[in-house]
Amino acid sequence: MRFVVLGIFAVVFATAAIGVLVIKNRLQKFSRQVFGTDTIAEGLNRQADLAAERPKSVSGMTRIFLPQIQRDFPDFSWEEFKHKAENMLVSALAAISKGQVSAVKDASEDIRQQIENQIADNRAAGVREGFREVRIHQTEIADYRKEKGTCSITIQSAVEYYHDRMAETGTDAGKAVRKTQTKYNLELLYIQDSELAGMGNAITTNCPNCGAPVRSLGTMVCEFCGTAVTPINIKVWSLHKFYEVDYNHIR
Numbered sequence: 001m002r003f004v005v006l007g008i009f010a011v012v013f014a015t016a017a018i019g020v021l022v023i024k025n026r027l028q029k030f031s032r033q034v035f036g037t038d039t040i041a042e043g044l045n046r047q048a049d050l051a052a053e054r055p056k057s058v059s060g061m062t063r064i065f066l067p068q069i070q071r072d073f074p075d076f077s078w079e080e081f082k083h084k085a086e087n088m089l090v091s092a093l094a095a096i097s098k099g100q101v102s103a104v105k106d107a108s109e110d111i112r113q114q115i116e117n118q119i120a121d122n123r124a125a126g127v128r129e130g131f132r133e134v135r136i137h138q139t140e141i142a143d144y145r146k147e148k149g150t151c152s153i154t155i156q157s158a159v160e161y162y163h164d165r166m167a168e169t170g171t172d173a174g175k176a177v178r179k180t181q182t183k184y185n186l187e188l189l190y191i192q193d194s195e196l197a198g199m200g201n202a203i204t205t206n207c208p209n210c211g212a213p214v215r216s217l218g219t220m221v222c223e224f225c226g227t228a229v230t231p232i233n234i235k236v237w238s239l240h241k242f243y244e245v246d247y248n249h250i251r
Contacts, residue, residue: 056183058156059142069144069153073190078141081237085155085186086136088239093131093161099123108189108238123168130164132176142185151190153237156245159184182244189240 062078069076088106092115095103101116122129136157143154162176212224 054181055137055160056158056181058138058140058158058183060138060140061143062141065141065144065153069141072146072151076237081153081188082139082155085188085239086139086157089157089159089184089186089242090134090136092242093134095119096122097130097132099128106239108240110240111242114241126168128164128166128168130162130166132162132164133179134159134161136160149191152240153188155186155188157184157186158182184242185245186242187240188237190237 066078069078084106088104088111091103091105092107092111095101095115096118099119099122101112101119104112104115107115118129136159139155139157141153142156143152145152145154158181160179160181162178163180164175166175210225
C-alpha cells in the first residue's frame with residue numbers, strides 16, 4: 001500500500017513538472033513571437049523602453065483653426081504665441097522643480113497660482129518633484145472657442161522629460177531612469193467682455209479716448225466715439241492655465 005501511495009505521488013509530481021515545463025515553453029514561444037524575447041517580463045520592459053523614446057501625437061488642428069483666428073484677430077501671430085507658450089511650459093516645470101514660482105516666464109497670475117499650489121502640495125506631502133531634460137517635440141493649435149464673453153485657444157505640446165518624485169529628506173531613490181512622453185494643453189484666453197465672462201478684474205481692450213470696452217473681435221474703431229483702436233494682442237491674450245493631457249492633472 002505504501003509503495004502504491006508513493007507511486008501515485010511520483011506520477012502526480014511528474015505530471016505537474018511536465019505541465020509546468022509545457023506552460024513555460026508555451027510562454028517562451030509566445031514571448032518570442034510577440035516581443036522577440038525569452039520572457040514576457042523582458043518583452044514588456046523592452047516595450048516600455050521603446051515607448052519612452054516615442055513622442056506623443058498631438059491634436060494638430062492648426063490648419064483648420066488658425067485661419068478662423070486670424071479672421072477674428074488679423075494681427076494674431078501664431079509663431080509668437082507658440083514660442084511664448086513653449087517657453088512658459090518649460091519654465092513652469094523648472095519652477096516646480098526648483099520650488100520657486102519666480103522661475104516661471106510669460107505666465108498670468110492664474111498660472112502662477114497653479115504652480116504655487118503644486119509647490120505647496122509637494123511640500124505638504126514631503127516630496128521633491130523634478131523635471132529633467134525637458135524637450136518639446138511639437139506644438140499645435142488643438143481648439144478655438146468663442147463663448148460667454150471670451151475667446152480661448154487651446155495649444156497642445158508633445159513633451160519629453162525625466163520625472164523625479166523623491167522624499168525631501170531622502171536619497172535619489174525616486175529618480176526616474178526612464179523618460180516620460182506626455183502631452184500638455186495650454187490655454188490662451190482673450191476677454192472680449194469681462195462682465196459677460198464674469199471676470200471683472202480681467203485685462204480687456206478699451207478705447208484710449210472714451211474708455212469704452214471694445215467687445216467686437218478684431219475691432220479697430222470704437223463703436224461709441226469712432227476713435228481708432230489698435231489692440232496689442234500680446235497684452236490682450238494671456239496664458240490662462242496648463243495641464244497634462246494624459247492624466248488631466250491641472251497644476
